[in-house]
Amino acid sequence: MSEEQRHPRALTIAGSDSSAGAGIQADLKTFAALEVYGLSAITAITAQNTLGVRAAFELPPELVEAQIDAVLEDIGADAAKTGMLATAPIIEAVARSVARWQLRLVVDPVMAAKSGDPLLRPEAVAALRGVLLPLAEVVTPNLPEAEMLTGRHIETLEEMREAARAIHDLGARHVVVKGGHRLDAPIDVYFDGTGFSELRAERIETRHTHGTGCTFSAAIAAFLARGLAVAEAVAEAKRYVTEAIRHAPGLGHGHGPTEHFWQWKQSKEAQTR
Numbered sequence: 001m002s003e004e005q006r007h008p009r010a011l012t013i014a015g016s017d018s019s020a021g022a023g024i025q026a027d028l029k030t031f032a033a034l035e036v037y038g039l040s041a042i043t044a045i046t047a048q049n050t051l052g053v054r055a056a057f058e059l060p061p062e063l064v065e066a067q068i069d070a071v072l073e074d075i076g077a078d079a080a081k082t083g084m085l086a087t088a089p090i091i092e093a094v095a096r097s098v099a100r101w102q103l104r105l106v107v108d109p110v111m112a113a114k115s116g117d118p119l120l121r122p123e124a125v126a127a128l129r130g131v132l133l134p135l136a137e138v139v140t141p142n143l144p145e146a147e148m149l150t151g152r153h154i155e156t157l158e159e160m161r162e163a164a165r166a167i168h169d170l171g172a173r174h175v176v177v178k179g180g181h182r183l184d185a186p187i188d189v190y191f192d193g194t195g196f197s198e199l200r201a202e203r204i205e206t207r208h209t210h211g212t213g214c215t216f217s218a219a220i221a222a223f224l225a226r227g228l229a230v231a232e233a234v235a236e237a238k239r240y241v242t243e244a245i246r247h248a249p250g251l252g253h254g255h256g257p258t259e260h261f262w263q264w265k266q267s268k269e270a271q272t273r
């Protein structure tokens, strides 16, 4: 097998964030840091910084589909992830592509930025639930997104487990309900359709958490592309995002980006020594 054939590759289908802390830019940085070749299909262009989203322009669904076809016909992807999908027609176009290309898909059901600015039209939530989630190998809602998907209030770990089960019932095969929005430790709940486990980490006291959800889901896709099983990929991605937050460079006047190039490889090697 040639070098080119063995190199893992992953596709992100997401919006562009001009501040490069979230969206396509965060995903590609994560793929690169984890030594996975990154491909992209852009769904929308946002003008945003660490303080908020100033403008957004949604691309035509046919152009999103054309980007996916162009890279998959030529290069192919071992795994893919979605982020900001903006509209129901884009979600439907992405679902058609995922089914046609039989993609191993991680869905980050992005609905709003940390600043509160909306990134998904309200009427598109039904398409996310009904059309895309049934195609997801993994879905990674944060607490407000899990509330929107289930129609339940979620606060406690037990309520996170109930929400994970309800989202699994919508068709996603593995569910991670993220706990970054909890008041105490950022514990995430993982459900594989049979059992629950918790992904635990210390809370890092910082305002620099822009794009943490994008980074987490991109890392899951990268580890899947590298051949890890889902439970392992999710656990490694949790370690990755925790270190990305810890090493945040402290940029901007609001919620700044996390860091991707703090020598992940060496820190992994040190861990296993």
Ligand SMILES: Nc1ncnc2c1ncn2[C@@H]1O[C@H](COP(=O)(O)OP(=O)(O)O)[C@@H](O)[C@H]1O
Binding pocket: 141, 142, 143, 178, 179, 180, 181, 186, 187, 188, 201, 202, 203, 204, 205, 206, 209, 211, 212, 213, 214, 216, 238, 241, 242, 245
């Ligand atoms: N301050 C923090 N310290 C450590 N981990 C965090 C912190 N904030 C978020 N996380 C983790 O980052 C990941 C992304 O979660 P979250 O911030 O809830 O997503 P989103 O960006 O979609 O709102 C989760 O694994 C969460 O537990």
Ligand SMILES: Cc1ncc(COP(=O)(O)OP(=O)(O)O)c(N)n1
Binding pocket: 014, 015, 016, 017, 022, 023, 024, 046, 083, 084, 110, 112, 113, 114, 115, 119, 209, 210, 211, 212, 213, 214, 215, 255
């Ligand atoms: C273009 C774009 N996509 C997604 C987001 C939201 O990303 P997320 O990782 O959920 O991070 P926060 O914005 O919640 O920190 C975005 N802002 N822009």
